[in-house]
Amino acid sequence: MKQIIYFLVVILSSTAPLGVLYAQSAGDYRSALTGQWGSAATWEIYNGTAWVPAAAAPAGSENITVKDTVSTGVAAILISGYTKVEGNGVITVGDSGSVTFTPSATYEHARNAGTLPMSTWQTGSLAKFTGITGTAPGNRIQSFSRIIWDNPGQTANLNMGWNNVTITGDIIINNTGTGRWYFAGPTTGSTAEFTINGDIYHNGGNFATHGTGNGNTTIIVHHFGNITAIAGNFSITRGSQAGTGTTTWYLHGDLTLTNVETQNSNPAGAKFVIAGEEFQNISLTNVTFGGGGLPITVDSAGVANLGSSLIAGNGAFTVGDFGGVITSHPDGFNGNLTTLGAINFSPRGYYGFMGTVPQVTGSLMQDTVGGIYIENTSGVTLSGNVLVEEWVTISKGSIIPGANQLTYGNNVRLSYEGDTPVTTSDVEFPSTGGPRHLRVINEAGVTLHADRTINGEVTIEKGNLLLNGKTLTLGPDAELEEFGNAVVSGSSGKIVTIRTLNAPSGSNPGGLGAIITSSANLGSTLIERYHDARTGNNHQGIKRVYRIVPVNNTGLNAVLRFSYADAELNAIPESNLVLFSSEDGQTGWQLASGIRDTQYNYYEVTGINSFSWHTLGDIFNQIPVELTSFTAANQNGKTMLRWVTASETGNKGWDIEVYTGSWNTIGFVAGAGYTAEQRFYEFTDETIRTGLVKYRLRQIDYDGSFNYSSEVVLEAGLPSVFSLEQNYPNPFNPSTTIRFSLPAGLEKTPVTLKIYDVTGKFISEIYNSELESGYHQITFEAAGLASGMYIYRLTAGEVILTKSMMLIK
Numbered sequence: 174m175k176q177i178i179y180f181l182v183v184i185l186s187s188t189a190p191l192g193v194l195y196a197q198s199a200g201d202y203r204s205a206l207t208g209q210w211g212s213a214a215t216w217e218i219y220n221g222t223a224w225v226p227a228a229a230a231p232a233g234s235e236n237i238t239v240k241d242t243v244s245t246g247v248a249a250i251l252i253s254g255y256t257k258v259e260g261n262g263v264i265t266v267g268d269s270g271s272v273t274f275t276p277s278a279t280y281e282h283a284r285n286a287g288t289l290p291m292s293t294w295q296t297g298s299l300a301k302f303t304g305i306t307g308t309a310p311g312n313r314i315q316s317f318s319r320i321i322w323d324n325p326g327q328t329a330n331l332n333m334g335w336n337n338v339t340i341t342g343d344i345i346i347n348n349t350g351t352g353r354w355y356f357a358g359p360t361t362g363s364t365a366e367f368t369i370n371g372d373i374y375h376n377g378g379n380f381a382t383h384g385t386g387n388g389n390t391t392i393i394v395h396h397f398g399n400i401t402a403i404a405g406n407f408s409i410t411r412g413s414q415a416g417t418g419t420t421t422w423y424l425h426g427d428l429t430l431t432n433v434e435t436q437n438s439n440p441a442g443a444k445f446v447i448a449g450e451e452f453q454n455i456s457l458t459n460v461t462f463g464g465g466g467l468p469i470t471v472d473s474a475g476v477a478n479l480g481s482s483l484i485a486g487n488g489a490f491t492v493g494d495f496g497g498v499i500t501s502h503p504d505g506f507n508g509n510l511t512t513l514g515a516i517n518f519s520p521r522g523y524y525g526f527m528g529t530v531p532q533v534t535g536s537l538m539q540d541t542v543g544g545i546y547i548e549n550t551s552g553v554t555l556s557g558n559v560l561v562e563e564w565v566t567i568s569k570g571s572i573i574p575g576a577n578q579l580t581y582g583n584n585v586r587l588s589y590e591g592d593t594p595v596t597t598s599d600v601e602f603p604s605t606g607g608p609r610h611l612r613v614i615n616e617a618g619v620t621l622h623a624d625r626t627i628n629g630e631v632t633i634e635k636g637n638l639l640l641n642g643k644t645l646t647l648g649p650d651a652e653l654e655e656f657g658n659a660v661v662s663g664s665s666g667k668i669v670t671i672r673t674l675n676a677p678s679g680s681n682p683g684g685l686g687a688i689i690t691s692s693a694n695l696g697s698t699l700i701e702r703y704h705d706a707r708t709g710n711n712h713q714g715i716k717r718v719y720r721i722v723p724v725n726n727t728g729l730n731a732v733l734r735f736s737y738a739d740a741e742l743n744a745i746p747e748s749n750l751v752l753f754s755s756e757d758g759q760t761g762w763q764l765a766s767g768i769r770d771t772q773y774n775y776y777e778v779t780g781i782n783s784f785s786w787h788t789l790g791d792i793f794n795q796i797p798v799e800l801t802s803f804t805a806a807n808q809n810g811k812t813m814l815r816w817v818t819a820s821e822t823g824n825k826g827w828d829i830e831v832y833t834g835s836w837n838t839i840g841f842v843a844g845a846g847y848t849a850e851q852r853f854y855e856f857t858d859e860t861i862r863t864g865l866v867k868y869r870l871r872q873i874d875y876d877g878s879f880n881y882s883s884e885v886v887l888e889a890g891l892p893s894v895f896s897l898e899q900n901y902p903n904p905f906n907p908s909t910t911i912r913f914s915l916p917a918g919l920e921k922t923p924v925t926l927k928i929y930d931v932t933g934k935f936i937s938e939i940y941n942s943e944l945e946s947g948y949h950q951i952t953f954e955a956a957g958l959a960s961g962m963y964i965y966r967l968t969a970g971e972v973i974l975t976k977s978m979m980l981i982k
Contacts, residue, residue: 202231203238204262211248215241239263245270245290252278259283259304264290274298276318282310294318296341305331306350314338319371322354322378323347330384330411332358335367343371343398346405349378353411356394361387361415368395372426375402375433381411382422382443388415399426408436409468410443418442423472425449430467431458437465437488440514444468444489452476452499452525455484462486466512471496476523479509489514495543497523505535505556519543521562526553534559547572548591561585565601565608568615569593572600584629586610589619596620613638613659621666627651631684633659640666640704653684658740662704662716669701674723679734686736687719687787688775693730695723706743707758707788714790715750716741720758721784734777735789747771751792751822751849752778758786764820766849792847793823793875801851805868805885807892807914808948812858814868815901816882821845821852828871829856832884836869844872853902862889891917891946897967897974900953904979912950913967913974919946922970926951929964931977936963944969955980 199221208215216227231237233252239262247269255278258264262284266272272290274280276297282289286308292315294300299319302310306324309331319342327350335357346354357365365383373396380402383392392414400407407430410420420443428445437443447453447469455469455477466488471477476497484490490510492498496519502508505526510516518524520539525546526532532549534556541560547553548568555577562582565572568591572579579600587608589595594617602608602625609629613619615636621643628648631638633655638645640663647653647670653661661668670683674695681688685702689695701720706713717737723729735752750769753762767778776789803816814829824844830836839860845852858868866889870882892914900909915922926940936958940951953965960982966975 198236201236201238202227204241204243207242208244209246209248210243210250210264211246215243245272249273251275252280255279255281257281257283258287261287263288266290266292274300274318286310288312289315291315294341299342309333316340318342319344321345321347322349324354325350327352327354327378330355332356332383332385334358334365336365337367339368339370341370344369344373346373346375346378346380349380349405353379353381353384353406355381355383355411357383357392358385359383359387359390359392362389363387364391364393366391366393366395368397370397372398373400373402375400375405375407377404379406379411381406381408381436382420383410383412383414384438385412385418386415387412388417390414390418392418392420394420394422395425396422397425399429400424401427401429402433403431404433406434406436406463408434408438408463409445409465410437410439412438414439414442416441420444421446423448424453427454427456429454429456430460431456432460434461434463435467435486436463437468440465440468440488444470444491447471447475447477447496449476450474452478452497454478454480455482456480457482457484460485462488462512466514468514471498471522476525478525478527479506482509483511484509485511487513489516491515491517492519492522492524494519494521495523497525497544497546499525499527499546500532500535501526501528501549503528503530503532505533506537507535510537523563528553545572550593555579564588566590567595567601569595571598574600581606581608584609586612586629588612588614590614592616594618594620597622597625599623611638621645630654631661633661635659637662639663640668642666644669646670647683647685651683655684655686655738658738660738660740661702662741664705664716667701667703669699671697671699674698685719686717687721688734688736689721689731690734691729691731693728694725695729695731696725698723704741707753707755707762707786707790713743714753714788715743715745718758718786718788720786723784726783729782729784731781731784732777732779733781733784733787734775735787736775737789738774745789745791747774749791749793750776750789752776753788753790755786762788762790764792764822764849790822800870800872800882803870803882803885805866805887806898806912806948807887807889808857808912808950811861811948812866812868812887812889813855813912813948814858814885815853815855816870817854818845818852820849822847823874823876825873825875827854828873829858830869830871831858831862832867832869838871846875855901864889892948893917895969895972895974897965897976899976900965900978904981905955906980906982907956908952908954909978910950910952911965912948913969914948915944915946915969917946921945923968924949925968927966927968928953929966931962931964933964 197219201219205217211230213227217224218227234254237256239258240260244265246267249271253275272292279299281301283304285306288311294317300317301321306326307329314334316338325348330353332355359365423446462485466486468488470491473495478499481502520541521543523544527548531551532553544564546566549570552570552573554573554575558577560580564586566588585608612632614634618636620639620641624644626646631653638661642665645668672682677689682700699722703718752765755762765778801817801819806813826844827842828838829840869884873879896914898912900911921943924944927938928936
């Protein structure tokens, strides 16, 4: 519809100014005699009622009519208005002079024959030919911008003689009378080559590239616009070139022919070549195919969309290597091509199906092709077995094999494009003999229908590849490439690969985004990536989880850079992200501090000695406190509770609870909040209790959520035996506490506590006095000692007990 409206506007604009110019306006100029452009004596000016001698020469912006010979002389004439040459008029350009038509200028050649001024035609300027009958004007081999050919009185076949010129704008053909208009007319054995950057509109008359019968001629048109013909005769050639010449029209736009006749007088050597990089529409309606028909070749990288158009006659139709052709006809290419000329489809060509009703591929398509494109929700049925050597693209719908089979060469890329959801199938994505590469460019997403393996590239450019509970395995040479939020995803399923990692340095196995550095040899390493958020403490992590399993998985001192996409954040602020690790991927998550980079979307942790399951979570809301020990011990009738955490996230603290028929809170100990470091805690129940007593911890987060620890049980009262406990903390720096017990019924007894190094050398005596039955503790200060192992020995009467401890500075 846009094109039809444009044609009407063009036709009206090409004729309306003529009527305006004949009705003269004040300030219009016309030549009065032969003379110089710059001389006032050459001109008359219209004063509104009559033509009178001009007082000055025209500036070039006026409406100017030339009826005589007017020379520029040495002047540089700049024309921005409307200049019309009629009668015997001619504008000649002196040896030192020049003429330039600006973008707003129009030159109308309203006479037969004559000579055009050799000019500079700036882009947008217009050259109109309206008065030609039997002789073309001289100097017509110029690089014009826009052209209108509208000569109802034309009686001869005329050519422009173009060679080595560039037409920068549109060409409009309105009328050729009883003659024809040609672009070129080379002499025998010569070449005519030129470029057209605009569109060609053929609204009437008879047009062809040339009409020469001269042999051994070569005519080449480079056309970077559309062709639209709605009446008359529009042909590739009307000259035989003596059967030895060639005419090649390289078309980089659409070809639309409606209610026209098309011919070819050189069927052996003339053709339109579809040469654009994007597909070009060929739309034919009510076309009369004369002798030679409509010869078309689809060149390398060109794609012709035939739609449902019919190409009849006897012109040849060829799809060259790496050229493409698309059909929407129900009968496939057989429905488009009924020409009696030669039809050649290259086995390295590309063939597309874009119908709205069920289609078949047709018998014209070879059994070996370079590629197949499917965009038909009703499906496309194979008319025979097809071997694809390069690519298959599914945009909408599916390939229906029928009684035939689709097979692949060794390096085929399977692509899913479009904007509607697609689910893969066994037809185009079989379990064996399938594509080497996989590409997703579908904003609505592609769902994997079964477990599959890819040995080449997996590229996610738009949308997501949804695993749907399936496993996508990357072979040893396969690589995943994702763009922004276009990623592999899905609440179930995984993408996996196995790679050998020996002293890896920034290695990203399979492109899965787990980037590993280590001086150790990890050996064969399994990397699995999941996309469900792992939970803990009523919170969730991001929607990406790695499981990394090397054969050698100890003493790695590795660096892990955990990559992620914004779409996987699961509403967690990036500034809150931290790494959590677990042995089983479900429980026991431990926090590890590292470096966060929100610009490049990764979190990096160093000093990893063994890999396991890893994810990212919210430091404020995610993984629970990791309680690694909880003990209870008697101390002089009272109870000492001690516990240790490996990490804490959002930990407000603990309520201490004791069971006395029901659970009761007896105290509170504040937590560390957020830490990846080990922390030690203790609490003393001052109440003297007897019998079996149970305790537990109620861990509370800042958001009010809570979890209970396991219970500890002890027999309350005085100790029944001598005991020496492990110092706490251990290792320590610089002080630690040593606890011991003396049994009930013991009178005051001499007690000493001495420190030795590992060689048995005495270091110090930290206690020497009498003590009664009960639980006791001594603090040891080691500020003056070197790091190392030390022995502490308790002597109570005849009883001697020893333990070791580690000082680390």
